[in-house]
Amino acid sequence: MTPDHSINPLLMKRWSPRAFANTPIDPSEINKIFEAARWAASSFNEQPWRFVYAHKGDQAYDRLMESINPFNQSWTSSAPLLILGVVKDDFSHNGSANRHASYDLGAAVANMSIQAAEADIYFHQMAGFDPKKAAELIGIPEGYTPVVMIAAGYIGDAYALPENLRERENAPRERKAVSDFAFGGEFKKDN
Numbered sequence: 001m002t003p004d005h006s007i008n009p010l011l012m013k014r015w016s017p018r019a020f021a022n023t024p025i026d027p028s029e030i031n032k033i034f035e036a037a038r039w040a041a042s043s044f045n046e047q048p049w050r051f052v053y054a055h056k057g058d059q060a061y062d063r064l065m066e067s068i069n070p071f072n073q074s075w076t077s078s079a080p081l082l083i084l085g086v087v088k089d090d091f092s093h094n095g096s097a098n099r100h101a102s103y104d105l106g107a108a109v110a111n112m113s114i115q116a117a118e119a120d121i122y123f124h125q126m127a128g129f130d131p132k133k134a135a136e137l138i139g140i141p142e143g144y145t146p147v148v149m150i151a152a153g154y155i156g157d158a159y160a161l162p163e164n165l166r167e168r169e170n171a172p173r174e175r176k177a178v179s180d181f182a183f184g185g186e187f188k189k190d191n
């Protein structure tokens with residue numbers, strides 16, 4: 001797929017695979033990925049994002065996996081790294097609810113996924129997991145909320161995926177036109 005307007009090639013390189021290679025991610029790459037999160041913008045510079053990551057083979061990996069729904073489990077098991085994205089619910093400076101915490105976590109994960117793509121490491125973010133179960137199994141305290149699960153790794157062989165997912169893996173990517181979401185001066189409802 002080509003963009004309608006020329007953009008930074010890394011933005012096009014990033015995508016969400018389900019087949020991962022059985023190749024561990026080096027700690028130096030993991031450091032760079034989390035460094036990219038550090039530099040995201042956030043409301044009041046709160047930096048409300050928190051991450052719990054685990055390598056395949058770790059006990060924490062199995063715990064994170066346990067919270068993932070069966071559909072996502074069917075393909076995530078090949079990922080060498082799982083990352084749980086968590087937010088701190090309240091602002092540290094005054095204790096009030098931070099209603100942009102998830103927004104800021106999303107910005108941090110966007111930075112991370114682009115930094116990862118530069119090193120041929122790909123993220124597949126998931127809403128399909130049980131945040132309460134993840135919080136219990138990992139021991140996330142009150143005041144922090146799991147928001148997203150991320151499978152990360154190098155691209156693997158699509159034929160190793162369950163049959164129902166093989167074709168989807170390399171299907172053309174679908175995108176709205178810019179004119180469907182960016183409006184000059186007035187809002188337009190979806191048709």
Ligand SMILES: Cc1cc2nc3c(=O)[nH]c(=O)nc-3n(C[C@H](O)[C@H](O)[C@H](O)COP(=O)(O)O)c2cc1C
Pocket residue numbers: 014015016017072124125126127128129148173
């Ligand atoms: C917050 C969020 C939740 C998602 N949840 C799931 C999920 O539970 N299972 C899944 O297979 N993909 C999930 N995805 C991946 C999206 O389907 C994918 O990003 C989208 O189809 C666009 O494809 P691309 O990332 O390859 O460009 C999720 C993505 C995001 C950002």
